[in-house]
Amino acid sequence: MDHLFPERPHPKPPGDPGHDASGHRGRLRRRLIEQGPDALQDHELVEYLLALAIPRRDTKPLARRLLAAFGSYGALLHADPEALARIGGLTEGVIGAIKIVEASAVRMRRARVTAQPILSSWDALLEYPHVDMADRGVERVRALHLNSRNELIRDDLMSEGSIDQAALHLREVIRKAIDYGSASLILVHNHPSGDPKPSKADIGLTREIVEAGRLFGIGVHDHVIIGRDGHSSMKALGLL
Numbered sequence: 001m002d003h004l005f006p007e008r009p010h011p012k013p014p015g016d017p018g019h020d021a022s023g024h025r026g027r028l029r030r031r032l033i034e035q036g037p038d039a040l041q042d043h044e045l046v047e048y049l050l051a052l053a054i055p056r057r058d059t060k061p062l063a064r065r066l067l068a069a070f071g072s073y074g075a076l077l078h079a080d081p082e083a084l085a086r087i088g089g090l091t092e093g094v095i096g097a098i099k100i101v102e103a104s105a106v107r108m109r110r111a112r113v114t115a116q117p118i119l120s121s122w123d124a125l126l127e128y129p130h131v132d133m134a135d136r137g138v139e140r141v142r143a144l145h146l147n148s149r150n151e152l153i154r155d156d157l158m159s160e161g162s163i164d165q166a167a168l169h170l171r172e173v174i175r176k177a178i179d180y181g182s183a184s185l186i187l188v189h190n191h192p193s194g195d196p197k198p199s200k201a202d203i204g205l206t207r208e209i210v211e212a213g214r215l216f217g218i219g220v221h222d223h224v225i226i227g228r229d230g231h232s233s234m235k236a237l238g239l240l
Contacts, residue, residue, distance in 0.1 A: 042073040054091075065089075106128070134228050142189065177216070184220065185213065197225070
């Protein structure tokens with residue numbers, strides 16, 4: 001079968017054994033272009049991404065080292081730039097390449113959410129914070145602000161905290177909802193432990209926000225908790 005993008009062999013420059021534009025990297029590139037995003041395994045995706053930023057180096061060992069250090073492809077993309085720098089062998093350009101893939105994934109999911117009313121695109125809503133939060137090593141809290149047509153008007157990162165705690169203040173949530181003219185809210189946060197089950201503190205604070213919102217005519221549709229392997233909805237669990 002002919003390839004869509006046939007390659008001409010190019011000789012390797014002398015003394016540059018890592019330069020392999022027409023060989024292994026070319027095969028990775030053709031598989032990705034011709035077969036789509038599932039054609040490459042995680043380590044191959046990372047290897048090819050690194051190769052774009054480090055064109056004259058064998059990036060396979062570094063790709064495997066990064067995945068071993070962070071545990072998964074998603075966790076690698078969401079890793080803090082300082083944590084990436086501590087691995088060694090990563091220039092600012094390489095770290096930037098990793099971060100641009102992360103930003104692209106998050107923006108693509110966010111675009112799906114903003115394209116239509118959130119309550120009629122619940123699957124898209126869940127995909128977006130899952131991409132952004134599921135593999136993070138620290139807890140993040142977001143408030144999704146909706147207008148009266150249930151369209152997203154603001155995605156507000158309220159806080160980012162330690163491995164297991166991020167501060168969320170009732171007054172701050174309500175104040176911002178008033179400032180933005182929000183008709184309703186959906187709260188979302190992640191559990192870095194991977195278990196999306198709501199804690200007693202999650203339930204208690206959410207109920208306080210619901211009651212405070214009622215006083216100002218601001219509804220709270222749900223509080224969704226994201227874990228590595230799934231999510232939980234307080235509304236679906238009958239906790240709101």
